[in-house]
Amino acid sequence: MIPNVNNDSGNKDEGQGNSASDLSASFLKLLVAQMQNQDPTNPMDNNQLTAQLAQFSTAAGVEKLNSAMGNVQALMAQLGGMGTAAWVGRSILIEGDPQVSFSDGEEESGTFSFLLGEDAETVTVTLTDAEGNAYTAQLKGVKSGVKTFSLDDLQNFQPEPGPPQDREYTLTFDAKNPEGDPPKISGLMQEQVQGVTITPDGAVLHLLNHEPIRIGDVVVIQK
Numbered sequence: 155m156i157p158n159v160n161n162d163s164g165n166k167d168e169g170q171g172n173s174a175s176d177l178s179a180s181f182l183k184l185l186v187a188q189m190q191n192q193d194p195t196n197p198m199d200n201n202q203l204t205a206q207l208a209q210f211s212t213a214a215g216v217e218k219l220n221s222a223m224g225n226v227q228a229l230m231a232q233l234g235g236m237g238t239a240a241w242v243g244r245s246i247l248i249e250g251d252p253q254v255s256f257s258d259g260e261e262e263s264g265t266f267s268f269l270l271g272e273d274a275e276t277v278t279v280t281l282t283d284a285e286g287n288a289y290t291a292q293l294k295g296v297k298s299g300v301k302t303f304s305l306d307d308l309q310n311f312q313p314e315p316g317p318p319q320d321r322e323y324t325l326t327f328d329a330k331n332p333e334g335d336p337p338k339i340s341g342l343m344q345e346q347v348q349g350v351t352i353t354p355d356g357a358v359l360h361l362l363n364h365e366p367i368r369i370g371d372v373v374v375i376q377k
Contacts, residue, residue, distance in 0.1 A: 238357040238369055241347045246359075247300070247374035248367060250343035251326055256305055256319035263305035266325050269373060271338035272298045274329035279308055281323035289317040296329070300342065300374055342373055 247267055254264030270277070277293040291308035317323060329337040349360040357369045 238359070239350045239352075241359070241375065242349060243347065245344055245346050245376040246361075246372050247342040247344055247376065248364070248371055249340045249373060250364075251324050251341045252343050253322055253324050254305060255322045256317075263319075265302055265304050267300060267302040267342040267344070267374075268327050269300050269340045269342055270296060270298050270329060274298075274331055274337045274339070276330050277339065278328045278330070280326045280328070281317050282326070283317070283321050283323055287317075289313065289323075291316075298337070344376075 249269070252266045254266050257263040266279075268277075274296050275294070277296045278290055279293065280288055280290050282288045289311055291311045293303060293307065293309075311317065325341060327339045327341055329339040331337065343364070345364050346362040347359050348362050351358040351360065351366070358366050359369060359372070360366050
């Protein structure tokens, strides 16, 4: 039994923290008090004492390692954000439903992109105008990856004769194979990077026509 261990007239805040060093200091104060007041006929167990000291030493080492890793992560985030600043003014592709229009001249109609998880025998493209009118068309034998097509590449429009070419359409996609689960497919929107904010959690990209996004939301960086 340790009598009057807590009757310390010194600074009451000393050794009251939760860090490994504070806990170790508190432990050493208790240890000294216990040694001063131990029963000579029943001394402390040296093995138990050694094990407790080893535990505090390990805890202190882990705490220092975690602190060092946190500093490294913060530095890497800052360096990554500085590199991302070079994206200002460039176009990127992010997940979302693209909006495109047919050409009214000899030039190729608007292009669109999507991300396909695996090869698909058929990709069905649905074009929906502002009034809710929907038309479907197909692409055959599409390989996996980021793919870009023109509206002129679409075939077999339904219902016939197909969508009027004097308006803008929002595109959605569906992929199928004769066997197995349908491949995952996501539409991609093109956006332009207007600015970059560097935060402790990484870079935030400010876009021309979209809310800010994290760098991990970027699918493709374009020229």
